Amino acid sequence: MKIARIATLIAVLAGLLLLASGPGTRLGLWDFRTGISLMRWAVYAGLAGAGLGALCLLVPRLRRGQAAWLACAVALGLGLAYGPWQAQRLARSVPPIHDITTDTLDPPAFVAILPLRADAPNPPEYAGAETAEQQRAAYPELQPLRLELAPAQAFQRAEAAARSQGWEIVAVEPLAGRIEATATTLWFGFKDDVVIRVRGSDGASVVDLRSKSRVGRSDVGANAARIRAYLDELRKPAP
Numbered sequence: 001m002k003i004a005r006i007a008t009l010i011a012v013l014a015g016l017l018l019l020a021s022g023p024g025t026r027l028g029l030w031d032f033r034t035g036i037s038l039m040r041w042a043v044y045a046g047l048a049g050a051g052l053g054a055l056c057l058l059v060p061r062l063r064r065g066q067a068a069w070l071a072c073a074v075a076l077g078l079g080l081a082y083g084p085w086q087a088q089r090l091a092r093s094v095p096p097i098h099d100i101t102t103d104t105l106d107p108p109a110f111v112a113i114l115p116l117r118a119d120a121p122n123p124p125e126y127a128g129a130e131t132a133e134q135q136r137a138a139y140p141e142l143q144p145l146r147l148e149l150a151p152a153q154a155f156q157r158a159e160a161a162a163r164s165q166g167w168e169i170v171a172v173e174p175l176a177g178r179i180e181a182t183a184t185t186l187w188f189g190f191k192d193d194v195v196i197r198v199r200g201s202d203g204a205s206v207v208d209l210r211s212k213s214r215v216g217r218s219d220v221g222a223n224a225a226r227i228r229a230y231l232d233e234l235r236k237p238a239p
Contacts, residue, residue: 003056004066007073011049014080017042026189032215035188039084050077087220095134096218098122100227101210102144104132108197108210112171112180117193120214124193127212139224145207145231151177154205155198161233162196165226183211183226190215192223196230207234 017038025035053073056066099122101107107126110117117124135142147154155174163169167181177198182191190213197208209230211223 003052004069004073007049007053007056008069008076009049010045010052011073011077011080014042014044014046014049014077017045018080018084022187022189026187032188032190039087043081043084043088046077046079046081048077050074050081053077091218091220094218094221094224095138097127097131097134098213098216098219098223099127099131099210100135100139100142100212100219100223101126101208102142102227102231103197103208103210104135108178108195108208110180110193110195110212111176111178112173113182113193113195116170116182116191117214120191122212122214122216124212126210135224142224142227142231145234146201147205147207147234149205150203151198151200151205154207155179157234157238158196158198158207161230162194164233165230167194185222190222192219192226194226194230207231 021035021038021042024030024038025032050073053070057070057074099107109126110124114124147157149157152174155177159172159179162179162181165181165183167183169179169181171178171180173179179196179198181194181196183194184191192211192213194209194211197210199206199208209227211226213219213223
């Protein structure tokens with residue numbers, strides 16, 4: 001009984017660490033690095049609880065009368081470890097960059113958002129040629145989107161698509177062809193800034209997009225996914 005309870009308690013500890021990691025960061029209780037560390041320890045604790053439970057299940061003397069508790073520890077531990085483990089796996093599969101754009105040669109620039117990034121560790125300027133090279137290798141599909149619409153119509157479509165993403169709209173400048181917004185990630189509450197540029201091109205329009213994290217070296221693919229989702233929305237036929 002004691003070993004079964006220890007295995008279950010370790011798995012429960014993993015759950016508490018995981019539940020604390022993101023919300024605690026969002027509430028400002030600790031730095032995001034602490035939140036990520038808590039998530040990492042949740043993986044270790046989950047695997048430890050599951051491992052101890054599985055080991056006891058293999059030993060008849062330890063399993064006797066405690067199979068349900070031990071199976072619960074295994075299931076809970078593995079379940080809690082899977083999410084953070086998958087996130088770490090994803091982080092290793094993408095380049096450690098945090099500034100993504102459809103135009104690496106002339107990326108859209110932040111204007112209205114600049115005061116909001118004043119204290120951000122990552123500067124608002126584009127990250128440069130090395131980042132561009134890594135992006136092209138990892139996300140070759142992220143390209144400018146041409147719309148067979150006049151710039152004014154294309155801008156309206158671009159604004160509607162931006163609002164549909166649930167971002168906080170910071171600025172809408174039709175004359176400059178620029179939309180700026182801030183996206184907040186669900187778990188840790190990270191702030192990523194977005195700028196959309198609409199320019200005329202031979203009777204049509206070209207839409208470019210840039211998404212950049214305020215903190216962190218790697219965005220774990222979040223900015224690329226955000227741009228991809230926005231472009232998919234913009235490609236939908238007008239109602």
